[in-house]
Amino acid sequence: MICPNCERNLLRKERTGNICSHCKRPYALDPKTNSLRLSDLRVRRITTELTDNGRIRVTPGQLWYALSRKRIREAEFAPGCAGGALFGGVLFGFWGIFGGIPFMLYLAAALLATALGIVTARLRGAGRGIPPMTRAAFRTEALGEWLRVYGSLPPGVVDDIGRPWSRPADAPPPHAVVVCPDPSIAAFLAADGLPERHGIALVKDPGHVTALLPALPPRGPVLVLHDADAPGELLLRRLRESLPGRPVVDAGVSLRTVHGVPKAVAYRDPDRKPTAEEMRRLTALGEFTPEQLKWLAQGWRFPLVGLPPARLLAVLDRRAEQIGRSLDTERRHAADVGFMTWPWAAGDGPEPAGGR
Incomplete structure (x- = not known):
């Protein structure tokens, strides 16, 4: 492996105890001693890609998937x-x-x-799609070693521990609500300023939506961010049933958009297979093919953390802008005359730095 400090090529005997024998400096990860075959240089390279060269911030869950994707695809089983x-x-x-x-x-x-x-x-599929290192293990093992050596998370990575759904008491009434059970994605959206930028309330589960309904505009939608798995699909339907007359928008990841797509590398968690009752409810909906139902029953899922962060943020930004224009008469009029799009209209090239 290459020493991340002096960039010398190290043999196994030259890096005992995760210390380079040339520069005498420690490093965090050795590909020979962790199940994801991680090195410090690979973590830095993938982090740079995820953060769009530092333009945005990401979370440990998103980093875990990006670093696990190749091993999940390999689907090794002894x-x-x-x-x-x-x-x-x-x-x-x-x-x-x-x-x-x-x-x-x-x-x-x-x-x-x-x-x-x-x-x-x-x-027959035994072991297929099971990550060699779980999200929890990635935090305690890989990131734990990284913190021990470097004292902080990789550049551009913000922690997702705590309450990323928290909202200031003096925040103005929201235009819309985003339901997102995944703390990594909630922390990602909060760190990159989506709620404040668009007047959106970020909540964890349907129970928190009810408290915000009186403050929402009559047409203020509820957006649902969920994994493409059995609990995620049921979460969307449960919200639609409990909020009649309120727009409930599937903001992803929906099963129909990722099932069978080669680039959408799904994984399995043997400890999180859907229950018989959940599968009965999904079957009764009549919205899924037998192949999709079998896929869900086996515990397959494509997670929100698997979406490219910059793309996910851009999609939500565009959707939030559309919501704001539809709810605000003045903004809708400005958009009609081109004020909101000039001079960077569609097809005129990329938006300038800081324009997001």
Whole structure:
């Protein structure tokens, strides 16, 4: 690996204890000792990409997905064990046949059966899509080491611990509400100023929406940010049922937009499979294909943290602007005469720095 401090190429014996033998300085992550094969340089490179070269800020959850995406796609399930068992089975088999040793034949048969079982399980999907490091483990292991060595999170990464949904008591009445159960995305939106910029209230769950309804304009919508999974799809429907007459907008990630899309790398959490009751409700909706229902039942999901941060922020900014124009007569009139778009109208090139 390359030392992140002196940029020397280090052999394994030259970096004992995560200390470079050349510059004598410590580093946080060694690809040989963590399940995501992370190095400090890779974390810095991915962070730079996620933050759009420092233009925006991101959170640990978004960084976890970006660093895990490649390993999730690889979908490894004990390939070394299968290969080793197969090699050992063939070797002991020849030894038993030509050496006339019955015990070796039994051992070879056991190893070959083990290799066959691993390959069969792999073909049936066992282990597929399961991240080698969970979000919780990423925080305590990878980021824990990073904090120990550098004293702070990677540049551009803001913490998502606490209450990112908190709203100042003296905040003006909101134009709209965004429901976002994921603390990483809530902290991301708050850190990049979306609620203040557009007069939006950011809340965690449907229970907090009710308290804000009296302050909302009659046509003020409720936007729902959710994972593409069983709980996320049910959250959207539950809000629509509980808020009749109020616009409830699916702001993503919807299952129909990511299911089967190669670039949308989904993952599975064996501990978070939907319950039988949840699957019954999803089936009763009649909105999903049998293939999609099977996908959900197996615990697959595509998370909000998997969306490119800059793109997600740009989409929400545009949607919030549309909401504001539709609710404000003066702003709607200004948009009609072109005041809000001149001189950077669609097709005239990128918006200037700081114009977001």
